[in-house]
Amino acid sequence: MFSFDQLRGFVAVAEELHFGRAAERLSMTQPPLSRQIQKLEREVGVLLLERDRRHVVLTAAGEAFLAEARRLLALAERAPDLAQRISAGSSGTLRIGFTAASSYGVLGRLLNAVEEQLPEIDIELAEMVTREQVAALSSGELDLGLGRPPFDSEVFGSRIHHREQLLVAVPREHPLAARPGPLRPDDLIDVPLIMHSPIKARYFYDLVVSLLPISHQNVVHTVSQVLTMVWLVAAGRGIAFVPASATGLGVEGVVYQALEGLPENPVELHLLWPRASRNPVVRRVLEIGPR
Template identity: 35%
Template sequence: MELRVLHYFVTLAEELHFGRAAQRLRISQPPLSVAIKQLEEELQAQLFERNSKGVRLTAAGEHLLTKARQLLALSHQAAQETRDVARGTVGHLRLGFVGSSLYRGLPQALEAMQQTHPQVRVDMLEANSAEQILGLQQMRLDLALVHSIQPPEGIASQLIVDEPFVVCLPEQHPLCAAAAIDLGALKGDRLILFSTLVSPTYHQRIYEMCLAHGFAPEVRHEVRHWLSVISLVSLGQGVALVPAALERVGLPRLQFRPLLGEHPHSEMLALWRTAPASPLVQALLAHLRQAAQGC
């Protein structure tokens, strides 16, 4: 059954007059009569009784009227929802993120997204950078927030955060007396570092920073999350080089100091598939950029 013919049928059922129904449909009467006849033949059921006194629905017609109205309503709803999804006003967004993004504007961006897109649901998955890229490629994620990494083909990227590394120290460490720290001063300390399996770019970047200042760091622990890094520092297990955003975590027994001189920065990138284009991804990206500027 064509939706157009069902629309003709419902209009005739409401008017019970071919002339008025045709006028309401803005067609001539013969095409309406032909469409109704073809519908009856398709269904093998008489839908209207026609006589000199007018037109009335049969029992089969009464049954079809209820179902046709439901089908037309569902069709209208489906069309409206499809238009809304295309415009990015409703829908579902699957977001991957690294832990440090929670201190780099992600909560504020999600709150702004809720205000501008109240009918959009955002599902979140915390994962490392490599896991998120795989999620994008397998279409399990729509947007990923990762540490600095070279995106593969078919994945677009945008820099969201670019900030310096700072030294994270246990509060009783002698270097806490300094206002800023030369990286070479950490030569005798044990370093707590991201696992090379989890974030090889960060691991290599920090390692090379130490080598540039004349020492290979003694790595005490390799962990999967920034919060694990600074938690181990707070327990006196070593020192760490961390993104400046982690100063906002508020863990006790920690001190943060800037580094002297010029050093590579800590970056957070947003990644997404280049096709198909998603207005929801672009909307959340805009909120992420704005929120990061306010942090």
């Protein structure tokens, strides 16, 4: 049977594609690393790395084994932690990622529900955008995420956790800020616009574009985080479309106006988790199903 050291060696070489650098990263010299890999290949019974005298490249089998090796190492690293927590009297840990906007109200509701139903569970929190959450959920660094589409629904289970209105953030000095009642889409023609990044904030970008007629020549900034948007609005740079929870960000000098002719609560926030999750706490949290 191979050893964890061999796996670590293999992962390092597979990532560096260079024995010397990989050895350095592992704080060892190159020759024993070469032998480690040879031995691993003998144990596994398969050529994992193709080395011509100049380059190193993964074989197809190596590719597959690399994924297994990473899983093994990740599992091995977390196992002691798990045991320690249980020993310390907790019945588990839940690591939750959340988007900045969801931290106002929505996240609190989730935490209260968990706290109440499962008081012995430890909760760790990390603020990150959906894209980072997806990566962290895949690698096992997170158990649960609060984010927005898109994500791969084959890999992640999800449930709509919150719906909210889409509002227009307007600088307090702007004429539109004083207007009573909901604004009409026409009112926004020729107004400078702070828009979402179609790459980093694809959900909002797609949502806004599908709901409203956007003139792209009015876009003065392209931004990926709601908070940044609201700051730019406060600075008078333009108006922006934001979820209702942005009102909780507490930025001065911004007025939030409703819009006419939109669906009721078009902005969705999803609770998402890796379907392959091994953390029993995840299942329990989904069972108690906050709201």
